[in-house]
Amino acid sequence: MENLIEAIRRREARIVVVGLGYIGLPVACMFAKAGFQVAGIRRDSGKIAQINQGICPIEGKEPRLPELLAEVIRQGRLKATTDYKVCRKARVALIAVETPVDKTTKKPGYEALRATLQGLGQNLQAGTLVIIESTIAPRTMETVVKPILEEASGLKVNEDFYLSNCPERVMPGRLLANIENCSRVVGGMSPETAQAAVELYRCIVKADLDPTDCLTAELVKTVENTYRDVQIAFANEVAFLCESVGADVWEVRQLVNKSPQRDMHLPGPGVGGHCIPKDPWLLIHGTGDDFKARLIPTARAINDSMPLHMVELVEGALREVGKKVQGARIAVLGYAYKENTDDTRNSPTIPFVTRLEELGAEVAVHDPYVKGYNDELEKVVTGSDCVVVMAAHDQYRELNLRDLKTQLRIPVLVDGRNIFEKEKAQVAGFIYKGVGNVHFF
Ligand SMILES: NC(=O)c1ccc[n+]([C@@H]2O[C@H](COP(=O)([O-])OP(=O)(O)OC[C@H]3O[C@@H](n4cnc5c(N)ncnc54)[C@H](O)[C@@H]3O)[C@@H](O)[C@H]2O)c1
Structure with missing residues (x-):
């Protein structure tokens, strides 16, 4: 040694x-x-x-x-x-x-x-x-x-x-x-x-x-990623709650986090990547009969449901302009699960697009970092009935909403990452829906 x-x-x-x-x-x-x-x-x-x-x-x-x-x-x-x-x-x-x-x-x-x-x-x-x-x-x-x-x-x-x-x-x-x-x-x-x-x-x-010893190291890694998954699930649950009562989860979160030792995570369109969606399962694998995980699988189920919730938001937004998902042309911004990366592993965009297509939508996906999806953005969004933000790439944050509106057939914006301020989007003429920020009524 x-x-x-x-x-x-x-x-x-x-x-x-x-x-x-x-x-x-x-x-x-x-x-x-x-x-x-x-x-x-x-x-x-x-x-x-x-x-x-x-x-x-x-x-x-x-x-x-x-x-x-x-x-x-x-x-x-x-x-x-x-x-x-x-x-x-x-x-x-x-x-x-x-x-x-x-x-x-x-x-x-x-x-x-x-x-x-x-x-x-x-x-x-x-x-x-x-x-x-x-x-x-x-x-x-x-x-x-x-x-x-x-x-x-x-x-x-x-x-x-x-x-x-x-x-x-x-x-x-x-x-x-x-x-x-x-x-x-x-x-x-x-x-x-x-x-x-x-x-x-x-x-x-x-x-x-x-x-430390190996068992502790194995536990620390899987626990820290499970912590993140459970926190995100909590934020997503609060987002659902805010949608139900007609509040804005982003304002709620910002104010909650002013309270000492609070760290409410970001709600979003789902959890992707190689690690967070699977490390909670690794953590609870191989435990004895005396242990039954309850919170961890529930958090996984909540986070796995978010792409389908995004579909519901799209359905709700299109309904407001008298359209159905079936036959609608939907532009999806972001195939990678994380902003400014090319990492598409377990991306929530995958089940999201699958569901939209099952419902009969015509879907076009854009991602500047992913081969096969990195066509010119304007070409992808032009003529769409709805634009959906799934990843917070810088290119999307920098979009000029007024220009974007002129490229669309119908100005509907569903923002899974809260990269646009709702008020600004509405002033620019969009029907705007975000996770935890819908105001359907
Ligand atoms: N990606 C992350 O952000 C991240 C963060 C922390 C921990 N981890 C962990 O690190 C590990 C690796 O993750 P990653 O993201 O680098 O995965 P990856 O898929 O990007 O890389 C895995 C590599 O292993 C190679 N490989 C697979 N089987 C092989 C074999 N039999 N012989 C030789 N090479 C082989 C693949 O070709 C690939 O290059 C995982 O356990 C992951 O959970 C990943």
């Missing part, structure tokens, strides 16, 4: 990062920038060629990442491959593959994690520090990661190699800044392992690094 820590301090420990997506790619770049020799593994050889040319595969506004990738590739500090044999030279292996849940059963879908552990295990050298950065259900380190690695490698944890769980706290749109500035929980299968992982992350993280 001392030998490993010394190699980390001298930047001599070679690092492998398995999974070069939203998490793995920036992490690999940061370690390369910090002076380590880094190899990245991912399955998709097309993207690997792109990365090895220094071209960032992540679209959207991701400050400094394209430049940093180009720099570390040029310097020869990072190289991507599909071949797990590079693990044989590594002293540190980080795993950052996707960890979704099954759509129906909500159980963890660890196919990528298991495949990665097999690939790594077959090439694992004694003395390696293996760190799981992926978000995993409590006890996964003990029941999945450890047995697969031990069996595939023939090595024993804490004797021949070391295991750590250091979950990420980043968000697309601020990947590098979050890696540098967010504190991290660093779980280890032994206190010494946690300490070695702290030494490693100290090379790229400026904030607190909190050593």
Whole structure:
């Protein structure tokens, strides 16, 4: 272990990062920038060629990442491959593959994690520090990661190699800044392992690094995302309530948050992304018979219902101008789940559009960051009966409402992100509906 820590301090420990997506790619770049020799593994050889040319595969506004990738590739500090044999030279292996849940059963879908552990295990050298950065259900380190690695490698944890769980706290749109500035929980299968992982992350993280055991680290990550999901569900419930009594949830929220220690979250058209919709299911997976989650599945159900509520808002708004959804031309702004990113995973736009089309609407989707939807905005909205905001991209915030109105057949605006002030939209001549701000009567 001392030998490993010394190699980390001298930047001599070679690092492998398995999974070069939203998490793995920036992490690999940061370690390369910090002076380590880094190899990245991912399955998709097309993207690997792109990365090895220094071209960032992540679209959207991701400050400094394209430049940093180009720099570390040029310097020869990072190289991507599909071949797990590079693990044989590594002293540190980080795993950052996707960890979704099954759509129906909500159980963890660890196919990528298991495949990665097999690939790594077959090439694992004694003395390696293996760190799981992926978000995993409590006890996964003990029941999945450890047995697969031990069996595939023939090595024993804490004797021949070391295991750590250091979950990420980043968000697309601020990947590098979050890696540098967010504190991290660093779980280890032994206190010494946690300490070695702290030494490693100290090379790229400026904030607190909190050593603990693996179970606590698994819990902290899944709890913090579940906290967010439950808070958003509460905000959405208050939005429904405000619609029912004819109030404006945005004004209510602003005033509630003036009260000390209140942090009412934003209501919206639904919760998307790779993490928040599935991490609550990871948190409650594998608990004993003595525990039955009640609040967490209810919050998930509320948030999952929001895209369909957006459809109801569209129906209500069109009704005011004597139109039905069937046959209406609806322009949807935003396919990515989050503003100024290209991340469409679990985007609420997907069920929203599906439902509109089932009802017979003619739907056109625009997103400046998503290939296939990045046509000129004016072309997409022209002739529509209704414009719906699903993502708060800067381009939409900057829209001139008077110009927008002239492009539409009927000026109906349904704002799922509260990016337009209702009064201003009404002055510009729109029928305006927003989540928690409808005034149908
Ligand atoms: N995206 C986020 O904002 C975020 C934030 C915090 C934590 N996380 C967690 O980090 C993990 C990774 O998320 P992500 O957003 O980077 O996912 P991603 O889908 O963007 O990236 C996953 C990568 O793993 C690769 N991969 C999958 N199976 C592989 C295999 N068998 N061998 C080699 N490579 C393989 C894929 O090719 C892809 O490059 C997840 O557990 C997620 O919950 C994500």
